[in-house]
Amino acid sequence: MAFAACLPMAPLGAQLAPVPNIPAFAPATASRSHTTDVIHIARRPTPIPVVVSVSLQGSDDGDGTVAHPFATLTRAQAQVRRLNGDHDVTVQLADGVYPLREPLRFTAADGGQNGYTVRWEAAPGAHPVLSGGTPVTGWARADAGRGIWAAVIPRGIDPRQLWVDGRMAPRAAVRAPRTAFTFDELGIEITDPAWQFLATLPDQRRIEVEATGWFTDRHAMVDRIAGRRIDMQQPGWRNNLVGYDTFARSVWGDNAGLFFINSLAFLREPGQWYIDPAAGKVYYKPKPGEDMARLEVVLPRLEMLVSIAGSYEDAIKDLQFRGLSFRHTSWLLPSGPEGYASQQSGSFLAGEWANYPKDPIRDCSWGCWAFEAMRNRWRQQPAAVQVAAATRIVFERDEFTQLGQIGLGIGNNPDANDSGIGLGTSAIDVRRSRFTDLAGGAIMVGGVRPDAHHPSRPEMNVRDILISNNLVHTVSQHYREQAAILVTYASGTVISHNDVSGTPYDGIDVGWGWGVNDPGGSAAYLTASRGYYSQPGNLMYDTPTTLRDTVVVGNRVHDVKQWFPDGGAIYHLSADPGAVIAENHVYDVKDGIALYLDEGSRYITLRNNVISNVGVWLNLNSQDDMAPRRTAMDNSVTGNWYDSGRRNGSWTPYLNNREVDNILVPKGKWPAAASAVIANAGIEPEKP
Secondary structure (H helix, E strand, C coil): CCCCCCCCCCCCCCCCCCCCCCCCCCCCEECCCCCCCEEEEECCCCCCCEEEECCCCCCCCCCCCCCCCCCCCHHHHHHHHCCCCCCEEEEECCCCCCECCCCCEEHHHCCCCCCCCCCECCCCCCCEECCCEEEEECCEEEEEECCEEECCCCCCCCCCCEEECEECCCCCEEEECCHEEEEECCEEEEECCCHHHHHHHHCHHHCCCEEEEEEEEEEEEEEECCCCCCEEEEHHHCCCCECCCCCCCCCCCHHHHEECCHHHHHCCCCCCCEEEEECCEEEECCCCCCCCCCCCEEEEEEEECEEEECCCCCCCCEEEEECCCCECCCCCHCCCCCEEEEECCCCECCCCCCCCCCCCHHCCCCCCCHHHCCCHHHHEEEEEEECEEEEEEEEECCCCEEEEECCCEEEEHHHCCCCCCCCCEEEEEEEEEEEEEECCCCEEEEEEEECHHHHCCHHHHHHHEEECCCEEEECCCCCCCCCEEECCEEHHHHHHCEEECCCCCCCCECCCCCHCHHHHHHHHCCCCCCCCHHCCCCCCCCCCCCEEECEECEEECCCCCCCCCCEEEEEECCEEEEEECCCCCCECCCCEEEEEEEEEEEEEEEEECCCEEECEEECCCCHHHHHHHHHHHHHEEECCCECCCCCCEEEEEECCCEEECEECCCCCCCCCCHHHHHHHHHCCCCCC
């Protein structure tokens, strides 16, 4: 991996040599001679960029030069703060794995000051890794009959992920038929005697129950199991019973998944693992052909890796990361009483709340008034690398892999940021990076609370985010309901020429709020069953949200929708004036939906996309049963090519939804213009 060469760092205190040209940021001073009209220009020397070197073989007692590099990133960070007020500073990391004892936190003091830029990058030819994990070695047979091995680990460590040869190994789990159980407000009743063995298992409070439905992936923790009764930890269980597509009731019925996870008794399938934190042991059942003496096994210790956050008064600026690999985290909140009460794509309910429905399964498994009151209080999953209150931040040629949650979060809720500061991001550039083998989605942009869609101060806006030429595959492996790339509320986001594949849920999702926060609100949420605007704090706005001018262009999206029926390969929610979804190649989505305009979608143009091997090529959620309420309108779909799939929705003049000049093409007979879109979609060749 090649990077622009940097000049060697001058010794501290050394005179910096002048350069012949006056930089734009260095004002000239003029003096007039008493005897002539000649103007004399006094040129201010331009500081030479400096390099701070870091190596695992270095020493923090060194001076940070190439000859005497620092050993730790925190020592390099301290040096940057001495230099970034009057220099461009590049921190170069030599090859190797840099273990982080705690997350690396960047504040406004760590960015470029006075127009300068700070870069953290790989040294030429190096591939440095920032790791929040610990290698696991010393494996020995623990149960020869069952083919289980064990290794000693620090006592008390209890992550949700284990990385084996670079991939997330599944936890010990068994799938159960939903017909073997009934559900109530406090827990689960076992109705099939074959499952009463669960009551004999030890360490019951660490057993987890997971349910996947039409579009959610919910997790809750067991409290105790006795006889036929499974009592669940609260409030996570109660929160998982309300909303849409809930734990106890999914529109998918018995096809919805139900899993019991995290007991040594469940360790039956090759490739699975289990941890006993009290004993300080990890167990693994190798796959055929795996040699435990050769496997690279990493146990994550940190819940997140990097926080990049200034404040609304003093944003962090001009900070770049190039050629770095971010690895090995595990977000632990779902392992406790909160569980993970997923609502959609990384947002979840947490905590106790007033007006909880008296009979949640009967009254609130597909929405209710009490649930609608909570929409503006949903939390977001914190990403492994977090950016908030920041501008002019660049990620280029980086790698986000083996992370126990969403890889990169940009301008998310304050509750999703280690800094406690959320939102407030602009001019963030994510390009030519790789996102793979992630427990959650790849990139999440924007928040979901009121300050996200109607900021209380202008500094909270999320705008001008560029996501381009990235490779995204095999993500959302633990939290399966998360889109690979999600943008909630942001202005001027451009998602271009990415290659997105291998996801259980959607490829690219844009928008949030189901139209309820758009001007005039959504008539569908005035209904008696929802009553959204009757709830305290749920306002009907007369001004637009921050979602506008989104561009999704030139992407390859394929082999997505591998688990959930709902959603789309490219999916949209709510009004987005100026939005364009164009020249994307979407293919191999099996029976799923390619292009989906869901509730409240307005002012969106879909044009010149190529769709192949899908179940539905175009879906508009105009809610025919509520058509007079006009929930999705003013959209234009023109000039697309498709070789399969249905078209759903109400494309009528009444709704001002135009679907014209789209062409059904026989298999393999793409016209030249469609072939050009296919050829140009995905990651662009680099220019010399």
